Amino acid sequence: MIRRVAIVGYAQSHHQHNMQKTREDMVFEVCKEALHHAGILREELDTVITASTDFLDGRTISSVFLSMAVGAFLKDESKVEEDGTFALYYALMRILAGTHDVALVEAHTQGSTFNPHQVTFYTLDPLFDRQIGVLNDIAAAALQARMYMNRYSVSEEHLAMAAVKNITNAAENPCAHRKMPDVSVEEVMSSKVFYDPIRELMMSPISDGACALILASEERAKEITDKPVWIEGVGSCQDAYLRDRNIQNLDSLQMAARTAYKMAGVKEPFSELDVAEVSEKFAHEELMIYEALGLCQEGQGKNLIERGTTRRDGEMPVNPSGGALGADPVCATGLIRVIEAAKQIRGEAGGYQVPDVRRALAHGQFGICAQKNAIFILGGNGS
Amino acid sequence: MGYVKEERPTTISVEGTWNIGSYHYKGSKLMEEYVKGLKQKKLIGSFCPGCGKVIVPPRNLCGRCHRIMDRRKIVSNRGTITCFIVTPPMEKGKLKVLGMDPVETGLIKEGEVVIPVFVKFDGSDSNTDTILLNVDPKAVHIGMRVKVLWAKEPQGALSDFEGVEPV
Amino acid sequence: MRRNVAIIGCGQTKHTSKRRDVNIAEMVSEAVYNALEDAQVSLREVDAFVVGNMQGFGGIAQPEQWLGDSIGAPGKSVIRIATGGTTGGSVGQGAYYTVASGLHDVAVAVAWEKHSDSREAGATTGLLHVGLGNFFHAASYGLSLKNLVATSAVGAAAGVAVFQAVFYMHRSGCSIEHFDMVAAKARRNAAKNKYAHLQWPGCTPEDIARTEIIAYPFRYGHICPASDGASAIVVAEENLARKKARQPAWFKGLAAFSDEENSLQSENFGGVGVLDPSEQKGCWMSATKAYKMAGIKDPQKEIDVAEVYQPFPSQELIFAERLGLFDEGTAWMALEKGETDIDGRMPLDPSGGVNATNAIGSTALQRILECALQIMGKAEEHQVPRKVSNAVAHGWGGVTNYITVTVLGDSPGR
Numbered sequence A: 001m002i003r004r005v006a007i008v009g010y011a012q013s014h015h016q017h018n019m020q021k022t023r024e025d026m027v028f029e030v031c032k033e034a035l036h037h038a039g040i041l042r043e044e045l046d047t048v049i050t051a052s053t054d055f056l057d058g059r060t061i062s063s064v065f066l067s068m069a070v071g072a073f074l075k076d077e078s079k080v081e082e083d084g085t086f087a088l089y090y091a092l093m094r095i096l097a098g099t100h101d102v103a104l105v106e107a108h109t110q111g112s113t114f115n116p117h118q119v120t121f122y123t124l125d126p127l128f129d130r131q132i133g134v135l136n137d138i139a140a141a142a143l144q145a146r147m148y149m150n151r152y153s154v155s156e157e158h159l160a161m162a163a164v165k166n167i168t169n170a171a172e173n174p175c176a177h178r179k180m181p182d183v184s185v186e187e188v189m190s191s192k193v194f195y196d197p198i199r200e201l202m203m204s205p206i207s208d209g210a211c212a213l214i215l216a217s218e219e220r221a222k223e224i225t226d227k228p229v230w231i232e233g234v235g236s237c238q239d240a241y242l243r244d245r246n247i248q249n250l251d252s253l254q255m256a257a258r259t260a261y262k263m264a265g266v267k268e269p270f271s272e273l274d275v276a277e278v279s280e281k282f283a284h285e286e287l288m289i290y291e292a293l294g295l296c297q298e299g300q301g302k303n304l305i306e307r308g309t310t311r312r313d314g315e316m317p318v319n320p321s322g323g324a325l326g327a328d329p330v331c332a333t334g335l336i337r338v339i340e341a342a343k344q345i346r347g348e349a350g351g352y353q354v355p356d357v358r359r360a361l362a363h364g365q366f367g368i369c370a371q372k373n374a375i376f377i378l379g380g381n382g383s
Numbered sequence B: 001m002g003y004v005k006e007e008r009p010t011t012i013s014v015e016g017t018w019n020i021g022s023y024h025y026k027g028s029k030l031m032e033e034y035v036k037g038l039k040q041k042k043l044i045g046s047f048c049p050g051c052g053k054v055i056v057p058p059r060n061l062c063g064r065c066h067r068i069m070d071r072r073k074i075v076s077n078r079g080t081i082t083c084f085i086v087t088p089p090m091e092k093g094k095l096k097v098l099g100m101d102p103v104e105t106g107l108i109k110e111g112e113v114v115i116p117v118f119v120k121f122d123g124s125d126s127n128t129d130t131i132l133l134n135v136d137p138k139a140v141h142i143g144m145r146v147k148v149l150w151a152k153e154p155q156g157a158l159s160d161f162e163g164v165e166p167v
Numbered sequence C: 001m002r003r004n005v006a007i008i009g010c011g012q013t014k015h016t017s018k019r020r021d022v023n024i025a026e027m028v029s030e031a032v033y034n035a036l037e038d039a040q041v042s043l044r045e046v047d048a049f050v051v052g053n054m055q056g057f058g059g060i061a062q063p064e065q066w067l068g069d070s071i072g073a074p075g076k077s078v079i080r081i082a083t084g085g086t087t088g089g090s091v092g093q094g095a096y097y098t099v100a101s102g103l104h105d106v107a108v109a110v111a112w113e114k115h116s117d118s119r120e121a122g123a124t125t126g127l128l129h130v131g132l133g134n135f136f137h138a139a140s141y142g143l144s145l146k147n148l149v150a151t152s153a154v155g156a157a158a159g160v161a162v163f164q165a166v167f168y169m170h171r172s173g174c175s176i177e178h179f180d181m182v183a184a185k186a187r188r189n190a191a192k193n194k195y196a197h198l199q200w201p202g203c204t205p206e207d208i209a210r211t212e213i214i215a216y217p218f219r220y221g222h223i224c225p226a227s228d229g230a231s232a233i234v235v236a237e238e239n240l241a242r243k244k245a246r247q248p249a250w251f252k253g254l255a256a257f258s259d260e261e262n263s264l265q266s267e268n269f270g271g272v273g274v275l276d277p278s279e280q281k282g283c284w285m286s287a288t289k290a291y292k293m294a295g296i297k298d299p300q301k302e303i304d305v306a307e308v309y310q311p312f313p314s315q316e317l318i319f320a321e322r323l324g325l326f327d328e329g330t331a332w333m334a335l336e337k338g339e340t341d342i343d344g345r346m347p348l349d350p351s352g353g354v355n356a357t358n359a360i361g362s363t364a365l366q367r368i369l370e371c372a373l374q375i376m377g378k379a380e381e382h383q384v385p386r387k388v389s390n391a392v393a394h395g396w397g398g399v400t401n402y403i404t405v406t407v408l409g410d411s412p413g414r
């Protein structure tokens, strides 16, 4: 990267079902808090990038009435759609370009406004899949899960174990939505079936939530904080559309990760990363993500779950915050992963802190069967 | 008839609908304060202690100061027109609002002109958009002094504020 | 040390009210492949896409996920940017940052709109949805029906612009005849642009003045059409740009400052504190920053051509002043003297601009694209008859609170 850029502050809401706050208040609060966390004033921002989508917000030009809330009044700003990690990618590009030094990135969705699963139906090919009307993100995920399970002899118990790990982790995270500290494999496996084998507790919950993050160039970051979290590598990649792609692999995630690893000089992700925060919208995706990230061989994701390797106290903790299964305010979910990874590096994760984290990975995704992916490799001062 | 048509002069058109009927927007309670004020024939604005601006109808936050506008001020129900539009005379069959024809239903008289205006009420720092009533369209001008035309029996609804009329 | 970045290829589709011969994916790829061909760049050399449109208008959410395959996006970074009317400008600027960041070397920016896919023109239903949440909120507090009729009678989008025009007329002294002149010029210029929508060779202000008044001071003849169309640019880093293009169009300065919502209302039906929607502080600030980056001290002398986003003719005058191309309140006088014609001192919208062609998502990207064509000398019939060293492209969107300003030049030097 041609400039060093760091995360210097962040905030997130207490994600929950049907939050009793307006969109404007929710967004304003996290932006204000992120500025406070960084210890800077709105006046010090050079640019503001937000993330949301029109269909999810139920408003054409979803950002239009939020400029004031996000602190973009008379600021050089823009809005990226879909996951907040893409907004972060854009903000990073603006700083790398040398045209801006301090950026605020904000992402939000109130899932209670409109069923996010219904929105995924409108992302389908309008001339064919939408006409047939059988697919949405859950149905497609079920097909994906079945193919993956069939190919690598993964059982429903494996999926349930991944769900239990993340949901119990979420119980320690005050911002997470699901509060089920005692959830068991049996409970997950007896929860409601949506599309076999996908059950309620194997899916992310529909949450209302927002998050914001402050990004700064090296010079400014050092002035702002003595605990900057550096962005060491990034990658972003889109896969082919559902029908032209092999959905049993996450190829675009693998490509994004490789780009990010190369930039960060990571050769052995399993040993060089201390923690990963990933956006697993469904339990089976977590196993697939392990493989795409190179934390294990193809088809071996189930072993990491079986052995407890990715538990909070395991050798390679994944989603100590609870991940997307803990809370999923759609557009914010990926950016929350970045914040959680940064918290681990700064030692601010409280009850779910992993000891001695120097380097962390954060992942955001969007689209049916994780069609688009973005990866961030973060490091502390010592890494 | 089968699914494959013999002739396709252009790319096919496929019918589809975009159902937006089931959104649940979250509204703020500010409007409740505002309409309670209207019931008492009072215009409530939000006041920003940061920059001192008063906005009517009340808005929740001040982007200039990046803070919640948590204070209220009652502004005068007299103000000045800062901008206006005069529509051509309304006719039957020209406009549909919420599926109904406003001329046909008698909401607007045949040949009536509608005059949307911005009014800066004394004591406020914002334009309030409303309509100008009981006026000769030719007499409307920027800077014209107007006052609120209240409903005969205010009920605590936005419609209590029917519009403005010349002083 | 900033990386130098240039536009090396431009592609667009013919704009009409109904492109029934193609679907959205086909229309978008038409623009992308035209741009790649113009740039002499193969898809393999492209490493990132920046895309955008107003998703509600075509009724497809996140359409790049479906149509990405048609433009060769799989395996690449694809960022979707949507900011209302400025979408195209934001997409074009996004492509600049993509390459300037050093993360990618060649990016394609593509933006589009296909209004005819919606049964009712997106410009009416789609734009009403901007305030839909506010509307339902107000309706739950007994919104006055007559007030609602008044808003509808003027039209949601036009309403903001009409108020803005009245403010401008009041403070500058220009009159409705000047709007007739701008609209006539736009249609005449469009007749020279083979991709434009409303083409009318020899259109006179009198022709426009014969059309019916919608809401004073706007006539039917003043209003932009709703077009189907797409536009794309290929953006590259310096080495490749110099290798591929005889005359690249260099990005010299850019900015996108947003202001408070300009009129109507804020979230949940609150008021706003901008007293004059023609004041456009965001545009002034964006232009100031973009010129500073570009090393332009006197835009009146150094800018050779401008593409101003003017769906309504008043906006060509308002924004040309805010871009510093004319002194405050004088753009209409320059218009009278023919200074803004293709062969004038400060040509405004030689392509015909938005007033002649409006595929909303694409429109602000077209402004950047048209400036690039002028610099590259590829504008054919609507090429301005002078050496173009600097050109400025403008876009506005939202509740007239979003702005993009992009300065392009024939050399990367600042």
Ligand SMILES: [Zn+2]
Binding pocket: B048, B049, B050, B051, B052, B053, B062, B063, B064, B065, B066
């Ligand atoms: Zn204030």
